[in-house]
Amino acid sequence: DIQMTQSPSTLSASVxxxxxxxxxxxxxxxxxxxxxxxxxxKAPKLLIYKASTLQSGVPSRFSGSGSGTExxxxxxxxxxxxxxxxxxxxxxxxxxxxxGQGTKVEIK
Amino acid sequence: xxxxxxxxxxVVQPGGSLRLSCAASxxxxxxxxxxxxxxxxxxxxxxxxxIRYDGGTEKYADSVKGRFTISRDNSKNTVYLQxxxxxxxxxxxxxxxxxxxxLWDHDAFDMWGQGTVVTVSS
Numbered sequence: 459d460i461q462m463t464q465s466p467s468t469l470s471a472s473v474x475x476x477x478x479x480x481x482x483x484x485x486x487x488x489x490x491x492x493x494x495x496x497x498x499x500k501a502p503k504l505l506i507y508k509a510s511t512l513q514s515g516v517p518s519r520f521s522g523s524g525s526g527t528e529x530x531x532x533x534x535x536x537x538x539x540x541x542x543x544x545x546x547x548x549x550x551x552x553x554x555x556x557x558g559q560g561t562k563v564e565i566k
Numbered sequence: 567x568x569x570x571x572x573x574x575x576x577v578v579q580p581g582g583s584l585r586l587s588c589a590a591s592x593x594x595x596x597x598x599x600x601x602x603x604x605x606x607x608x609x610x611x612x613x614x615x616x617i618r619y620d621g622g623t624e625k626y627a628d629s630v631k632g633r634f635t636i637s638r639d640n641s642k643n644t645v646y647l648q649x650x651x652x653x654x655x656x657x658x659x660x661x662x663x664x665x666x667x668x669l670w671d672h673d674a675f676d677m678w679g680q681g682t683v684v685t686v687s688s
Contacts, residue, residue, distance in 0.1 A: 500680075501680060502675075504674055545611055547675075553625045559610055560611075
């Protein structure tokens with residue numbers, strides 16, 4: 459199975475900050491990586507797929523980059539609605555698909 | 567608007583069975599693969615099972631293989647998860663999730679249900 463290492467596990471930031479979350483995979487997954495946002499009691503929401511493609515309706519302050527085994531999610535000018543937990547997920551053609559452990563973005 | 571609505575969760579004893587359902591609406595169901603994903607405090611988000619848009623291929627996580635069965639009825643726009651031989655560690659919120667791209671077989675999940683809680687307890 460492909461292992462996911464997401465960091466940091468917690469991130470404290472202020473409104474207006476730019477934050478970056480990193481996801482590393484144990485094998486080359488080309489660009490088969492997604493980023494999700496989850497708020498308490500809710501389902502995850504897709505933000506980015508194919509490593510860098512912004513899902514329809516998602517604000518442009520969210521961006522993704524990377525390929526192979528190292529990927530990043532960047533949130534520019536953090537807004538109050540962005541305080542949540544973020545997960546990466548690989549969906550390479552080989553099953554099983556796996557998720558990172560999550561990064562909680564907290565208010566500093 | 568497009569949505570997924572799960573049902574069928576509940577409390578069950580170890581070794582018992584449950585059948586989850588996920589009713590889809592607002593999109594062409596038979597053109598999209600579907601998945602079940604579960605979430606627990608102990609294991610986080612865990613992909614459980616996949617079924618191709620036509621039901622022709624099923625895939626499972628090793629942790630549920632041989633115990634869980636995913637199926638779909640495209641005439642009813644519904645995907646199911648039959649869970650047998652339930653264990654304490656199957657306790658979780660179970661979500662159904664839709665693939666982003668039609669007629670594809672490995673994809674991000676662009677639509678999720680609200681989740682249904684499964685508790686395995688003696």
